[in-house]
Amino acid sequence: MSAVQEHNKQLYVLSVTYLVDLTEVDRHLDAHREWLDKNFASGLFMVSGPQVPRRGGVILARANDEPSITEVVNKDPFVRAGVARYDIVAFSPTRGPYAAQLMEAPATTAVS
Numbered sequence: 405m406s407a408v409q410e411h412n413k414q415l416y417v418l419s420v421t422y423l424v425d426l427t428e429v430d431r432h433l434d435a436h437r438e439w440l441d442k443n444f445a446s447g448l449f450m451v452s453g454p455q456v457p458r459r460g461g462v463i464l465a466r467a468n469d470e471p472s473i474t475e476v477v478n479k480d481p482f483v484r485a486g487v488a489r490y491d492i493v494a495f496s497p498t499r500g501p502y503a504a505q506l507m508e509a510p511a512t513t514a515v516s
Contacts, residue, residue, distance in 0.1 A: 413466045413467065413468060413507075414466070414467060414468070414469065414470075414494050414496075415464065415465070415466055415494070415495055415496065415497060415506060415507070416464070416465045416466070416467060416470070416473050416492055416493065416494050416495070417462065417463075417464060417492075417493045417495060418462065418463040418464075418465055418473070418477060418490050418491075418492055419460065419461075419462055419490065419491040419492075419493070420455075420460040420461040420462065420463070420482065420488050420489075420490055421459065421460040421488060421489050421490075421491070422458075422459055422460050422487060422488050423486065423487055423488055423489060424486075424487045426458065428487055429482070429487050429488070431485075431487075432481045432482055432485045432487055435481035436480060436481050436482050438481075439479065439480055439481055440452060440463075443465075443476060447466075448465055448466065448467060448473075448476065449463055449464070449465050450464045450465065450466060450506070451463070451464045452464070460488060464506075466506075470492060470494060473492060474492060477490045477492065
């Protein structure tokens with residue numbers, strides 16, 4: 405990836421909302437975690453975790469553009485099973501001790 409492509413990476417907050425009860429969500433949790441692991445390994449995802457209380461989750465991701473992050477989100481087993489939906493918010497960190505580090509963090513190509 406060129407330096408220009410790397411610089412053009414955008415940060416995204418991926419807010420996951422469960423659409424069904426936790427019993428149904430948990431049936432797909434192992435597959436969802438495998439999907440998370442693949443995207444962490446690729447460098448696309450930076451941090452993730454459940455909401456408190458557990459009504460969904462949050463993922464911080466870094467990608468070239470919103471269509472590419474949407475493509476990845478649509479492959480989440482939670483989405484495929486219809487147990488969760490995503491809200492995708494692009495943002496540019498400008499303040500705080502980690503703002504510059506977030507924009508400089510290494511990222512690679514998304515996987516499914």
